Amino acid sequence: MSAFAPTARRGTPPAATREGRGGVLPWLAVPALVVFVGFGVIPLIGVLFLSFTSWDGLGEINLSGLTSWQTVLADPGLPHALWITFLVIAASWAFQTPLSLLIGVFLAGRQRYRAVLAVVFFIPLLLSQAAIAIAYKALLDPNFGLGAGLHIDLLVQDWLGRPVLAFSVVIFVVSWQFIPFHSLIYQGGVRQIPRSMYEAAELDGAGRMRKFFSITLPQLKYTIITSSTLMVVGSLTFFDLIFVLTAGGPADATRVLALDMYKRGFQASLMGPASAIAVILVLVGLALALLLRRLGGRDPQASQLEGA
Amino acid sequence: MDVTQTKERERTAASGTHRRLNGARGERPNWLGGLVSLLWLAVVIIPIYWIVITSFKAQSSYYATNPLAPPTEPTLANYRMVIESDFPLYFVNSLIVTIGAVVPAVAFSFMAAYAIVRGNAGRFLRGVNSLFLMGLAIPLQATIIPVYLIIIRLHLYDSLLGLILPSIAFAIPLSVLVLSNFIRDVPKELFESMRLDGANEWMTLWRLAFPLTRPAVVTVTIYNALQIWNGFLLPLILTQSPDKRTLPLALWTFQGQYSVNVPAVLASVVLTTLPILILYVVGRRQLLSGLTAGFSK
Structure with a gap:
């Protein structure tokens, strides 16, 4: 490393030292770059390539032109999977956002409960989706579950055996895991709204509802976009939860794109068509990211930390 | 509710700290928000509580007892x-x-x-x-x-x-x-x-x-x-x-x-x-x- 001893002279402004060309700096990025290219960039190019081949996952890989794409695009399973993916995104957004907003606004005004709530609210985020799905599977079991044990007939349903119910259960379990997190995001957002805005509104005689719709909601614009981005991008990748909870069933009612890809590739051994689905998944993800960025006018990557 | 008094209280609360929404808004409590928060807290806690207490129940007593009651004879058999x-x-x-x-x-x-x-x-x-x-x-x-x-x-x-x-x-x-x-x-x-x-x-x-x-x-x-x-x-x-x-x-x-x-x-x-x-x-x-x-x- 001593070969790369600082070349800058005494008294050089900091800006000049930031050039870093030909020094040690580029080398520092190499380990991360190598691993990321090897297991991120190359697979991304590879998935496009594999979508023009036929491969059963074990044997040889043969070029097969557009066959996989023709199979996938002609299959009614694709529009269905796209539709289910869209429904999951839309329903989980529509269910989580108002509730998180309401809870977040409430929490922002109540210091006392904050510590306790923050701990309790974090527990669902710490659990793996596999663990959550397994627990809910047991909890919702029509014979051995909570409803049966409490003898509440309303709760004794074949929750995972009927399409509409199973879909609702998926949305509920997703919300169970993530509403607390989004509430905490909104809580943070509300706390950053300048107090003076509310004082001015109060002088003008604005009531609670008026203040909420004229100040809180518009001021939370970026928070709403951040939270929505996390929800939407996250919804695209709910594989573990759905795989363990319903495995895409019943009757493909919860077969989202990611699950469709897995089933075609690793269960039906059709890696070509599965890769085509994966390409579509990438395109949908990119389209959504661009759409949200345009809506927000701000970098959606700015705060993906907790929800990616 | 005395508006001027409330505002005065808020102003003292806000002074000296960052100017951000802090603590009570000095109005009627937010009943809707409170109710929903409490409800969702229950929704989050009940399954976790059920998971933990059930994991200490014997399989035989699990079917016989109220699922939300803590185990009468806690057992570590499941963990074993x-x-x-x-x-x-x-x-x-x-x-x-x-x-x-x-x-x-x-x-x-x-x-x-x-x-x-x-x-x-x-x-x-x-x-x-x-x-x-x-x-x-x-x-x-x-x-x-x-x-x-x-x-x-x-x-x-x-x-x-x-x-x-x-x-x-x-x-x-x-x-x-x-x-x-x-x-x-x-x-x-x-x-x-x-x-x-x-x-x-x-x-x-x-x-x-x-x-x-x-x-x-x-x-x-x-x-x-x-x-x-x-x-x-x-x-x-x-x-x-x-x-x-x-x-x-x-x-x-x-x-x-x-x-x-x-x-x-x-x-x-x-x-x-x-x-x-x-x-x-x-x-x-x-x-x-x-x-x-x-x-x-």
């Missing part, structure tokens, strides 16, 4: 059964994969983030940065088929190393983004004085930037550890033999085998979550001390 089903092995596997992936992921990301911040004008490093940013927008699950192919070709299929390598790659983009945002906040003068003292970049990286951004490093470490510990798709696709299973996968197979024994299944859920809960509690403290140290400078 789970532990005897090779869970210690799966625990060690998860630990190896998590540590084996998180340590290099955070170290590599930190080095890359430092290079990107300090050498921003270089074309190479700008390119690297855009590449990582692009990686954020792409659902990495979609690359799983080529990853599977690469792992097979490297003869790493059904090995823990085969799980570690893609896990590092998947963790890098977000870690680099977060860490570089924090390194950017380190005052330029500090880098300058390190340089004047004759320190090279490697020393500046570990002795200045790393300690100063410790809260970010802790946060990124916890986040990545959580993702990898809970990871399900990679073990599902890249391993085969039972002795290479990690906990989430073991949980799934265990549930498939013993689905009728609800208390045992729930004990396995509790056991797999416990380590991450401990990490979170420990890390939270570290996080807090890191933050307070940062503020009291």
Whole structure:
């Protein structure tokens, strides 16, 4: 490393030292770059390539032109999977956002409960989706579950055996895991709204509802976009939860794109068509990211930390 | 309600602190928000409570008693059964994969983030940065088929190393983004004085930037550890033999085998979550001390 001893002279402004060309700096990025290219960039190019081949996952890989794409695009399973993916995104957004907003606004005004709530609210985020799905599977079991044990007939349903119910259960379990997190995001957002805005509104005689719709909601614009981005991008990748909870069933009612890809590739051994689905998944993800960025006018990557 | 008095109270509360919404709004309580919050708190707590108490019930008494009543005769039999089903092995596997992936992921990301911040004008490093940013927008699950192919070709299929390598790659983009945002906040003068003292970049990286951004490093470490510990798709696709299973996968197979024994299944859920809960509690403290140290400078 001593070969790369600082070349800058005494008294050089900091800006000049930031050039870093030909020094040690580029080398520092190499380990991360190598691993990321090897297991991120190359697979991304590879998935496009594999979508023009036929491969059963074990044997040889043969070029097969557009066959996989023709199979996938002609299959009614694709529009269905796209539709289910869209429904999951839309329903989980529509269910989580108002509730998180309401809870977040409430929490922002109540210091006392904050510590306790923050701990309790974090527990669902710490659990793996596999663990959550397994627990809910047991909890919702029509014979051995909570409803049966409490003898509440309303709760004794074949929750995972009927399409509409199973879909609702998926949305509920997703919300169970993530509403607390989004509430905490909104809580943070509300706390950053300048107090003076509310004082001015109060002088003008604005009531609670008026203040909420004229100040809180518009001021939370970026928070709403951040939270929505996390929800939407996250919804695209709910594989573990759905795989363990319903495995895409019943009757493909919860077969989202990611699950469709897995089933075609690793269960039906059709890696070509599965890769085509994966390409579509990438395109949908990119389209959504661009759409949200345009809506927000701000970098959606700015705060993906907790929800990616 | 006396409006002027309320406002006066708020003003005193707000003065001296940052001008932000703080504490009570001094109005009628927000009943709707309170009710919904309380309701959702119950929705979050009840399943967790049910999972924990049920895991201490004997299978026979589980069917006979009120599911929400605590066990009359708590038993550890379920936990014993789970532990005897090779869970210690799966625990060690998860630990190896998590540590084996998180340590290099955070170290590599930190080095890359430092290079990107300090050498921003270089074309190479700008390119690297855009590449990582692009990686954020792409659902990495979609690359799983080529990853599977690469792992097979490297003869790493059904090995823990085969799980570690893609896990590092998947963790890098977000870690680099977060860490570089924090390194950017380190005052330029500090880098300058390190340089004047004759320190090279490697020393500046570990002795200045790393300690100063410790809260970010802790946060990124916890986040990545959580993702990898809970990871399900990679073990599902890249391993085969039972002795290479990690906990989430073991949980799934265990549930498939013993689905009728609800208390045992729930004990396995509790056991797999416990380590991450401990990490979170420990890390939270570290996080807090890191933050307070940062503020009291």
